[in-house]
Amino acid sequence: MSLLVVGSMAYDDVITPAAAVSDALGGSATFFAAAASFFTSVNLVAVVGEDFQQEEIAFLRDRGVDLDGLQVEPGQTFRWKGRYLENMNDRETIFTHLNVFEQFNPRIPEKYRNSDFVFLANISPELQLSVITQVHQPRFVALDTMNYWITGTPGPLREILKKVDALVVNDSEIRELSGEDHIIRASRAVQAMGPRTLIIKRGEHGALLAHDENYFFCPAFPVEHLQDPTGAGDTFAGGFMGYLARCGQVNEETLRRAVVYGTAVASFVVEDFSCKRLRDLSRREILSRVDALHAMTRFDTDAFGLAED
């Protein structure tokens, strides 16, 4: 089924303990769309400047991403520069130049308005609300956000939370949003704000899915040669939503599998800078990592006679 993403496209300068890259393709919508394109066709709405390269557009178009919603505006594309610390978890921002993204006003093309699945990547809650009013009765809407909006624009964020089916956040964000330190209490508090479904990203510790009162834990795939964590969360979200849209139905079983597929795709993107690893990734490789995640979590519950004692 059709999948719409609204988010950012960017050029990133990234420094890690091992290497550095400049003008690398980045942005939430980019990673999301590239990841989701392994599973379904994607409609993309974002804004770039006149400096944006045709080769990036060709890369996404070749992957089946519809770019008729890409707005090209006078000026420069969003640019971010950051440095990862030794542990590859913490990072510091060196600069953020919003450029054309500062005036981003997402216009959803008529042909995207019947999209069944919608992902509102990390943009302001006001813009997320404006997207929601432009689409007709989607089946499943998922939202990303960040601490900046949680503390900066809590009112609009509460508004959009009432209108979405799922929230994709990391554990520090859900703790901040709920005011609860315990992850289960935090989940319940945020579910009470609207979304039935939460996907909580926990970095090297994997992801937690809360759907109604059920919980599902998926470990991270233990990537040995981590190169660049940039975009891992958006890639996860792209794999998650792409798999769900491919299934066409949302229930406990498909949500669990979607978390695993998202985990698998995200485990590849961090193996190289930017979204380079997604360029030559095969579906076979994704499936093989899904199988590996299954092998790393399965067990049977043989009680060895305990129940009879």
Added chain:
Amino acid sequence: MSLLVVGSMAYDDVITPAAAVSDALGGSATFFAAAASFFTSVNLVAVVGEDFQQEEIAFLRDRGVDLDGLQVEPGQTFRWKGRYLENMNDRETIFTHLNVFEQFNPRIPEKYRNSDFVFLANISPELQLSVITQVHQPRFVALDTMNYWITGTPGPLREILKKVDALVVNDSEIRELSGEDHIIRASRAVQAMGPRTLIIKRGEHGALLAHDENYFFCPAFPVEHLQDPTGAGDTFAGGFMGYLARCGQVNEETLRRAVVYGTAVASFVVEDFSCKRLRDLSRREILSRVDALHAMTRFDTDAFGLAED
């Protein structure tokens, strides 16, 4: 099969953000034996002072723990006082009075020397080596240790690591022991020191089993009302070893289940101070939490036609 534990017995003063207790039964051998006793009979070797109460001995004896190896020496029992911080993960030690534990010289009674399964709780590597020389060809020996021995007595620790089948540690300990930050590289480095099997405890993020080249991730059971984390690791180890001894065979399948049973029992002990929650715990409750852990991790790998594309 028979299971031997050698470790400490103590009285603890514990302060948490919610409450405080004094003279609470503690010590690695205590938590271990109480947990393992749900699965098998346990032989215990430890030392206590003349102040040690008969009711604690009766509690363990009633649970099927053989205490003929308990050494009672002139003086006071080991005492520890600590305070947990708001997050319940970090703690500070207020005092440690080793008392009779300072001169602990474990003597393994003749009738324990044929124990099939042996757990060397967190005591000095020299004492762990002395225990190993006293037992005859056990099937499976597991070891606990801590940063204090990793940095303080690396030589004897390397010696004992060569002689054991499994190491039970937390993630900061395995990183320190291996000098590797990445958990999989750290595991491989420590396996190369001797043990085929590692059980890495990750607190609220669960446990990782490394057995040869296979990995198994088990989440922590999400306990909502955490009262006192003291003894959680030893209780986990007791459930793990107790279940293995009950099975009587060690392989990928039984090790995985043992990790899950250990996780389940540990999830109960933190719900109350000391080992109080183990006193009225039923096997039915343990099995129900094992089932819950299974429900929170299972998924199928339906590729929805991806493989054919």
